[in-house]
Amino acid sequence: MRLLGMVLPRLSLRCLLLIAAAIGLAPLSALDIARLNHAKDIALAQAERDMGELARVAAARHAEVIKSAYGLLNVLSNIPAVRTVSAGCNSILTDLKTAHESMTNLLVIDANGQGVCGTGDPSRFNISGRHYFMEMKRTKSFTVSNVLIGERSKRELVAAGLPLLDEAGNFERALVIGIDLGWLKQLAAQTAAIHGASVYIVDRDGSTIYANSFRTPAGDLTSFYRDLPKIPAGTLLTDKPVGEAMVFGVERLSDIGVTIAVGVARAVVFAPIERAFWTDLLLLIAVALGSFGVTVIFVELGVSRGLRHIHQAARAMAAGNLHERAKVPPSVIEIENLATSFNTMVTQLEGLAYHDRLTGLGNRRLLERYLANATRTRASGPFAVLAIDLDEFKPVNDAFGHRAGDEVLAQVAERLTANAIEADLVVRLGGDEFIVVLHESRNDSARIATRLRDAVARPYLVDSAEVNIGCCIGVAFIEPGNAIPGPVEMLDRADEALYEAKRGGRSRVVVTDSHSDDVLWPGSDALFGSQAS
Template sequence: MAGIALAGTVLAILATLDPTTVRPEWSAAFLIVIVGSAAIAVAGWRWGVGWSDRMIATTVAALDLMVLASILANQDRSAALLNLILLLPPTLYVAVLLRPPFPRCQEIGVVAGCAVVAALIAADPVQWISLMLLPAVALVGAAETVLAQRRHLESMVDSLELMSMTDALTGVLNRRGITVQLFAAPPAPSGHLSVLMIDIDRFKEINDRYGHVAGDEVLSAVGAGLLAEIRSGDLAARLGGEEFAVVTRSSPADAAAMADRLRRRAVDWMAPWSGTVSVGCAGARAAGPDAVTVELLSDLMERADRCLYRAKREGRNRVVLEDGWAAP
């Protein structure tokens, strides 16, 4: 934006070198345009990175007004209508970088500006419509093209981001996704955070007996089952191989009840292959919203994983809770 304002300043200074360009009665206004665009260039270069969308949109509107003023200050206003092309850079700038509703506000401002300038130049209504519509359609059309491309790119980015956080086979989150989603959600009032580590028992035997295609079907069935059973605020992920995790902000008692429910429901999910799961549970109560950190999540996963191995050693198809965590 600073570059756009600087380019406008240079063009305005060049225009003043031709004494036949600026109307004498508009000299003071034209000087204000030069000083104003220079000030915007300096301020944008120095502080613009910290400006809000609203402040940037206001600054762009000021640039638009300076362009319109340069037309009205010209002795040959009809020829100066070419200056309307200078509205294109700030209009595209807004379309590319600012959030709604500012792009639409910019388009409305551009159309209104073209209408006002054309009204002061046109000899009749037909000429006014012609002088207004040609630049307005071109500017709005360019902005809408950029906005459409921006929406397409944002959709692609959202899809890629979702793919980067999702396990393609099962549809649940992956390890990265569970971290991103956990900290994107608002903290629960209870302050609890519990992790359930879930592992399919004797998965290698299922693969050996039914084949790897069946093994993929088992993983998909468990992923779909977890998504169907967990609550809206809970997160399910596949950590790798046949190991899954559920992260919940429920109390330890509710999380333990969930663990046993998932263990029992897994028997139905994997009925064609006679599969079962073992579950290890660990939880903590955070001192506050800021206490729920990546380090806490990693620690809970490690502790729940140790409980999972205990469940495996003790016979599988069972839930093992962390020591000191009372069952419901």
């Protein structure tokens, strides 16, 4: 809270709105990031399943080929011409090879590993040193070789052999079929056609049978090929072999010692998810910015403009201009209520600043503002300022106390207001001094002054006691057509007239201007000016 108290006064409303928008956007962005990570986890799991399935399809295809080879060899073992290597053996095997493109050779091998019947020239085939031949003789069962390289075709192949036993169960001959692994390459090529997929096929020694990477490898793959046969079948997550994280499905063809690894780059898996994420995020930001802009416009029109007008009025009031009011354009109800409250407060302050709290009349500040305005607007006569000073007021305070004196002053104010209905302004300067401002002729100003003197002279009832006071009035008159002087000069003239009145006694009225000497106003014991200029 202390931090907010330090920061908030230094921020504009627009900044607060921007911070609010950012705070509102943050959890949505966090939610989007959480959704992104969740979608990545799902996509990664699906990629693991897909890559594993592709590897299993390759292994299943190989199993089908080996199963077909075993079935074919079994059928051939039951053909007498083949089993006994009699007339027709070569033609039978040659016809079968021609009908099966995946076959590289189809032979009958004697117990010494020498070809005795089959496709091509059987006599040039001797497999006595091959591991699979020795394993077949030892186990007397169907055997599949490791991956071999054809001597003439230089293509990868495997050999499958079925022993032919004599009646005593001894190894007599064997049927051997060579199977081209081109189908495996074709399957690998189809897999590699998947965007971002890579296929690696190695034998049990780590020698490459097939490799097709969607991207140029980042380094030497020798160690990867060497380690691949050691990896258990299943899923493998690795940074190899293309220098970035990949998802591999690994399957082992144990009968021929081949490992198939089908992989896809994690970046490729995540790319559509990340594109969707950034699209959603940018859309969210665009919507947030649009909403922020609309909000700023509404706040500007409905709040900020009104606040600026109120602030300007407040600064004017602080400078002493209490007649300034906040004039706000159409705004939200709260701003209009604030402006109304502000104007009400200024009106009340103006009342306190320009009015006397005891009598409710205007005070000296109001009088000076009025006279200054008359001077500024070049107003002219007829114009009169009546300076009134009470007689015998101090004894009232001494005899009855200040509370009673205040009550008398309030009653004097009421009588002045009631008997000077022609007055533009009635003020209390302070103490027992009052001022009345008129726009009347010289004679009318004198008559009103006499009326006010007589009204003040009537008895007052204070605490059930009758009190009598009077007043002297000095009238400073400006002739028609003459400019009204400044406030100080005007009040000085009224004070001089009042001084002349009090010097002559009590309850007197003196009217002065720049063209006459003081004379007694007829019929009222007043003095009417007749002083030479």
